[in-house]
Amino acid sequence: MKLSRYMVPTLKEVPSDAVVTSHRLMIRAGLIRKESAGMYAYLPLGFRVLRKIMDIVREEMDRAGALEFLMPEMTSADLWKESGRWDTMGPEMFRIKDRNGQEYALAPTHEEAMTNVVRQIVASYRDLPVTVYQMNTKFRDEIRPRFGVIRSKEFIMKDAYSFDMNEKGLEESYQAMRKAYRRIFERCGLETIPVEADTGSMGGSNSEEFMVASEVGEEYLLLCGCGYRANQEKAEYRRTGRQGNEPQADIKKVPTPDVKTIDDLVAFFKCGADKFLKSIIYLADGKPVMAVVTGDREINELKLKRALGATDLELAPDTVVMDVTKAPVGFAGPVSDIKIPVVYDLSVADVVNGITGANEKDMHFTGVNSGRDFTVKNEADITSAVEGDMCPKCGAAMSVKKGIEVGHIFKLGYKYTKSMNVTVLDEKGKTVTPIMGCYGIGVNRTMAAIVEQHYDERGIMWPRSVAPFDVHMVGLGKSPEEIARVEEIYDLLVEGGIDVLYDDRQASPGFKFADADLIGIPVRVTVGKTYFSGGEIEVKSRGGSEILKSAKENLVKLVRETMK
RNA sequence: CGGGAUGUAGCGCAGUCCGGUUAGCGCGCUGCGUUCGGGACGCAGAAGUCGGGAGUUCGAAUCUCCCCAUCCCGACCA
Incomplete structure (x- = not known):
């Protein structure tokens, strides 16, 4: 891709409403633009990253045997009334009416919709277990959208739902998702902390959140050296039992x-x-x-x-x-x-x-x-655990970190299968109600979290797996002859199967280098005076300071090695 | 929803207190020329409903009132 034909509106200055690092960098690097409060447009470069994340999620869901759907965004009020959530969801759910006065919700989540399709299809224990998922836009009328893409009114979520014959089956489905989640975040280059969580208004029992430690996180996590980790809603603590030796005074x-x-x-x-x-x-x-x-x-x-x-x-x-x-x-x-x-x-x-x-x-x-x-x-135990409280497992003092929730898995139980009357026949021909699990990943938020974990003073440093391109090639040719020689190198890389963003703009070298650092593609290839005079092409990784030199013939190989 | 702040060109800001001719500056953008390995320089340009409405006034970016939007803190939240 030639940069002169692409759209990468990088900025030297940050719009004043961007406060947190990921938001600032995503705007400065030309990945997103704000549409209005809590709504963002993904520009070509940003959408590429989002797609890479979605691809990873999809691959791992498929690997875990989950089946991909595409569900309507607008969901009938009838479904929500059936589960009872039309009344309990409150104002965070966008509600609309069609011209006939029929009510709909812009789906903030899809338990009802998915349960509804699945119940129409499954009839027998032979059809279970099954895990279904989709990646789709969700709408939430957030009280306060915040931190750019981390908390927005409209966002892409991967939501999966498992249906099993019994709790043992649910445990297996849950563990499969748990494993998939670990792989997903690892592949995205994210360090996540799985913590015990409360199941909230979704109802259910077992629950785990995948948190990314970050100063801009909206949740507090209690962590102990023994491995106990829970979010503050859920975290327990032990009574100290320390009374001191102060004598009791009279009341x-x-x-x-x-x-x-x-x-x-x-x-x-x-x-x-x-x-x-x-x-x-x-x-x-x-x-x-x-x-x-x-x-x-x-x-x-x-x-x-x-x-x-x-x-x-x-x-x-x-x-x-x-x-x-x-x-x-x-x-x-x-x-x-x-x-x-x-x-x-x-x-x-x-x-x-x-x-x-x-x-x-x-x-x-x-x-x-x-x-x-x-x-x-x-x-x-009715108060929130705080820094220094005793761990419920081992009694050591716990520490506190802030975190961004990027994923949440939990055992839903029978809440929807019961209220929406899902049944199948078991081996003996007896009617049973399947048990559900529910598994979400905030895709946009994951992107922001990756930026929060991978940047320096010059800009973003994408992990290779989610980088918008493999290579950022800076062309520093001046004369038409030199430019033609640079183009040859570009063609060489493209033919070598490398995804290249080629900066062919007429701009000063410093300008181009600064943009390359800001955008944060993992490998930079510079074709300039060392090539025109000595045939050497420079290869540098975004994170390092070492500049490798290569002849034209070895370039593709060297680039591949640097990408690893 | 409570508290605070802001709204002037695509972006960042000054001007508003104390009303007065063509509303400035930096970045970016267009053209020409000179440059060319870490955000170059000169010259010439384009670009603004001063968030919206109402009012006060001979005259409003500036004063008054109402509204809207955005951001921050809090409350809230799979």
Whole structure:
């Protein structure tokens, strides 16, 4: 491909709305252009990279025996109503109507649609197991699109769904996908961290996310040297059991006018936030409950929901707090008799001489001790694990990293096969409901993550497997004769089966080199004065500083070696 | 949805506080010439609804009001 005939609008300056590295570089290197918030056009160079990633995904899915489909983007509301998600999906799902008033969703995911096709086709245990997939655009009305292509309203996802006769089969299908995912990301040159994850609103049991460690990641991962790794939604931690040897003080009621928040309390009592027993009132399925955690920890609503066995959880409105605690928000506590269920975080029992609200306006208790002043009846892990917390497996201190989620696999269970009434006959002619697994990869996001992991101050450094071209050839001929000799080299490479981007523009050498570094094709071939005078062609890899020289005859061979 | 910021040529910015003739600068773009191995130089050009609307005024990029868009932080999220 001749650059003079291609479209690579590289930029020296970055549009002011690009903040994170991958976004800036993808724009500067001419891979993408913004259409509007959360929507991007992929220019030819960017689309080439995207296609390479999709090819890798496709090859590995096919290798794992998954069958590729192409599904409609616009999905009938009936399907969503059947599974119940028409109501539960909320505003993140784009909903549209046709001229007859028929409702549709722009699919944010395809469980229903895929389940629907599959149920029309499979009828017997002989048809299972089967794993189906597609790579297609997904639409999500994100509250806040962000970080360029990492969080957008429209994106390409590879989504796969497995159908098995039983849990044993599901485990096999799940492991096959797990293996495929590892291969996919490895082939893309990405270092991923598989972590345990919560299954979220998709419903289901076992779940693993493939994370790419990155400063711009939107999730926090807890990692332990023993191999335990989980995202913060899911990560457990162990109670320290450290009580120290501070003697128990007497409980005292202390006036605390207008001291409500933890920050206020820290300033008022001049002690650490971990001394406070933060007591928050929630409505779990409409009924008030109190959650008690130490002041330095954040309640993890997912964990709390699980601990309570609730399907719906929200912070209680002020009126309910008033009703339950007989005090305004800010003075709740577990000491006085509370008529609603109370859940204590693991952290609470170890607090000696804690401070907590007295369920009375402008009053707190100090010197509060569990076992004496209140009883921990229902203890659970309901706060998010943080840096330094003890690993649930081995007890060592865990560390925290931020990560971008590029893939997610999980065992869905019977959620869709039941609600959508999928059945097959088993060997005995008995009707059974298949069990599902669900496996996603964010393709665009994977591309951004690769850039996040492969760049330097000059630009992108594509791993060969996803690079838009194999070779970036810089032609530095001036006279028509020289240019003709450069073209010969280009033809030579192309005939040698090498995918070449040839910079034949009339521009200064520095300009061309800078563009080559920015675009980040792994091998650069320079045909310039050393060739015209001494017959030597220069070969350099994007990551290295060494310049290899080659005669015309050996060029293809040398380039192939450098590509490895 | 809360808090903050921004919107002026394709991109990056100045001008706005304190209203006043042809709205500037750098990059990029076009033409000509000189250059030519790490983002060359000279000369000559093209390109702007100053985010939109309404208002104040003799006069608005600049002041007032309303709206829109974008970005950041937060809340939220397979």
